[in-house]
Amino acid sequence: MARNPERRAALVDAAVEVLAREGARGLTFRAVDAEAAVPTGTSSNYFTGRDDLLHQIDARLHQRLAPDPAKLAELLTRPKDRTLVRELMHDLMARAARDRTGHLALFEMRLEATRRPALRESFTASVRGDLAQGMAFHRETGLPGGDETVTVLYLAMLGLLLEHLTLPGVLDGVLPGITVPDALVDLIVATVVPEK
Incomplete structure (x- = not known):
């Protein structure tokens, strides 16, 4: 898994945007990559799967x-x-x-x-x-x-x-x-x- 904490935080914030706008069905790695304006496949290098991404969103929302x-x-x-x-x-x-x-x-x-x-x-x-x-x-x-x-x-x-x-x-x-x-x-x- 990739270790750049700033990029991970930006991806999680992008995921929050996608989740709020598109709902859980629209929350895909491809959609997160597009929202974060990063190359396709970037999110999959940072999160082990959808459950990991959702857990990261939970943690980030508590901060935000x-x-x-x-x-x-x-x-x-x-x-x-x-x-x-x-x-x-x-x-x-x-x-x-x-x-x-x-x-x-x-x-x-x-x-x-x-x-x-x-x-x-x-x-x-x-x-x-x-x-x-x-x-x-x-x-x-x-x-x-x-x-x-x-x-x-x-x-x-x-x-x-x-x-x-x-x-x-x-x-x-x-x-x-x-x-x-x-x-x-x-x-x-x-x-x-x-x-x-």
Whole structure:
């Protein structure tokens, strides 16, 4: 297998683009090579097969979609209350807007995991690890609510992200006076997160 880490990273990012645009059926080494503008056959020198490529996409998406450490540090200087949780959720939505492709690829990974048992196992562990990390962060930071709050918040925000990034018109005008997604984020946090 080829060892150029920069080229491997570029190929994985190209794979994310293909996955988000074409779905799992369109994710071929040839399509990744074309997206990365490299000679045909390059991807097959970097990945042992489709499963390896999907696992690399999973790892890369966790890096791409993670909060900016500087922004997170700035937010954590604020009081640890519902308002801070709201700001953290708005930051999540802003990151989703900046990297819509990454989130769409993440949704495609979920669908592909339903068809590939090995991917389902590793992707489930990956997503569950993220949820556990979110719970630990919430507890250690002293934010209001417990693991139940984090779980319901996770599910509500996942649903909002899915609708907003795939079918944004579904939520427009459903609740009069509620703008999508900003006021919906506020509503979710006000409904799910206790005052303190």
